[in-house]
Amino acid sequence: MKIYGSFTSPFVRHCRIALLETELSCEFIETDATQSATISPTKKVPLLVDGDLTLTDSSSILRYLREKSGTGFMADIVDFELFNMTNTVMDASVNIFFLEKFDNITAEQSQYLSRQKARVLSGLEALNEAPINAQLPLSDGLIRLACFLDWGIYRERINLKALTNLTRLLDVARTDKNFIKTAPPIDG
Ligand SMILES: N[C@@H](CCC(=O)N[C@@H](CS)C(=O)NCC(=O)O)C(=O)O
Structure with a gap:
């Protein structure tokens, strides 16, 4: 099994x-952006290949890994909603990041990017009000949210100052050994 x-x-x-x-x-x-454009039809990472099976989305990859190891995958609808809402907000943030980084386009120049920015702000507020049981081991919905928050801070995309529940979740996640092991590189 390989993950790109x-x-x-x-x-x-x-x-x-x-x-x-x-x-x-x-x-x-x-895998960098040039390579992912050639190996995946979505031109995104992650990509998983296991024999004849190819999975092009982190959600299907996670389900595959969890089920392969004998655990279920997000049976709880509230956790699943948290996971999906996080994905929507994270997609918008990544989109804003790439447009600024590669094309130098900012929200001031684009109505749709302004909407994306507003989506990130209202999404973060809603996530801060969501039921969060910030205790290890974290559910997949909460791991997802913590990965987004840590990335958002790493890329200077978000500010958690007034978002105390999200701050607490990230503080707890940062004590988890696997979360620590997978932290983004300082010079990435
Ligand atoms: N829905 C996809 C999103 C993956 C995604 O957005 N990956 C980003 C990296 S954070 C990417 O490869 N972007 C390249 C691009 O947009 O060209 C998933 O869950 O796997």
Whole structure:
């Protein structure tokens, strides 16, 4: 089994955490944007290849890893909603980040980017009000959220100052050994 990904992506990080938790044997192949454009039809990472099976999304990869190791995958609807809302907010944040980084386009120049920015702010406020049981071991919904928050701070995309529940969750996640092991590199 092989996973293609980067050490900075929060989507990939969640899969790396699941791999450490499940102790499944898997080769990690570091992949940049040029390579991901050739190996995946979505031109994104992570990508998992296991024999004839190819999975192009972190959600299907996580389900595959969890089920392969004999655990279920997000049976709880509240946790699943948290996971999905986080994905929506994280997609918007990553989109803003790439447009600024590669094309120098900011929200001031684009109505749609302004909407994306507003989505991130209202999404973070809603996530801060969501039921969060910030205790280890974290559920997949909460691991997802913690990966996003840590990435958002790493890339200077978000500010958690007034968001006390999210701050507490990230503080707890940062005490988890697999969360620590998968932290994005300082110079990434
Ligand atoms: N829905 C995808 C999103 C993955 C994603 O957005 N990956 C980013 C890295 S954080 C990527 O590869 N982006 C490349 C691009 O947008 O061209 C998943 O959950 O795997």
